[in-house]
Amino acid sequence: xxxxxxxxxxxxxxxxxxxxxxxxxxxxxxxxxxxxxxxxxxxxxxxxxxxxxxxxxxxxxxxxxxxxxxxxxxxxxxxxxxxxxxxxxxxxxxxxxxxxxxxxxxxxxxxxxxxxxxxxxxxxxxxxxxxxxxxxxxxxxxxx
Numbered sequence: 001x002x003x004x005x006x007x008x009x010x011x012x013x014x015x016x017x018x019x020x021x022x023x024x025x026x027x028x029x030x031x032x033x034x035x036x037x038x039x040x041x042x043x044x045x046x047x048x049x050x051x052x053x054x055x056x057x058x059x060x061x062x063x064x065x066x067x068x069x070x071x072x073x074x075x076x077x078x079x080x081x082x083x084x085x086x087x088x089x090x091x092x093x094x095x096x097x098x099x100x101x102x103x104x105x106x107x108x109x110x111x112x113x114x115x116x117x118x119x120x121x122x123x124x125x126x127x128x129x130x131x132x133x134x135x136x137x138x139x140x141x142x143x144x
Contacts, residue, residue, distance in 0.1 A: 036123070037062050043117055050114055053106075054086035055135070057114040065125030067118050071111060074131035077143065079104055085139050 007015070040059035044050050050057060060068040072082040083103045084091045093100050115127045136143055 040067060040118055040121065040124075043121070044114055047113070047117060050110060050117075053110045055082070055107075055110075055132075057111065059118060060130055062124065065123060066128055067121075067124045067126070068128045068130050069114060069118060070132040070135070071129040072132055072135060073107065073111065073129070076131060077136070079107065081141065083107070085141070 037059050040062065044057050044059065055072050058070045060070055062068075072086075073079055080090075080095055080100065083100060087103055090100055090103060111129075115129075118124055119127055131143075133143055
């Protein structure tokens with residue numbers, strides 16, 4: 001016959017305390033989750049042209065009508081670094097070569113499209129681009 005597991009009072013209080021901490025942590029995490037940000041990112045994910053591009057733009061936040069969107073472009077990082085990561089065939093190409101210029105133009109067009117899709121939403125007044133450091137780190141390039 002199986003014996004019932006009996007817990008002493010300390011263990012019971014400890015487990016209840018852990019459960020309370022876990023529930024509070026989960027509630028804190030959900031409080032920071034913005035459903036509208038998820039909806040805006042879903043608009044970007046649903047666009048076939050954006051989905052086909054090697055970098056996926058995401059809405060990071062929406063505050064007071066300002067949508068912050070991730071971007072691989074910034075004054076901090078030369079665009080050629082990004083292009084050489086996502087288009088390996090450009091690794092040995094010079095900055096002024098036609099193939100590099102075309103890839104840069106495509107990036108500009110794709111980023112503009114992402115910005116337009118988000119800014120076309122009624123509750124978005126403006127866009128702020130934010131360098132996607134996590135993406136670069138995932139590619140083995142640490143920017144700090």
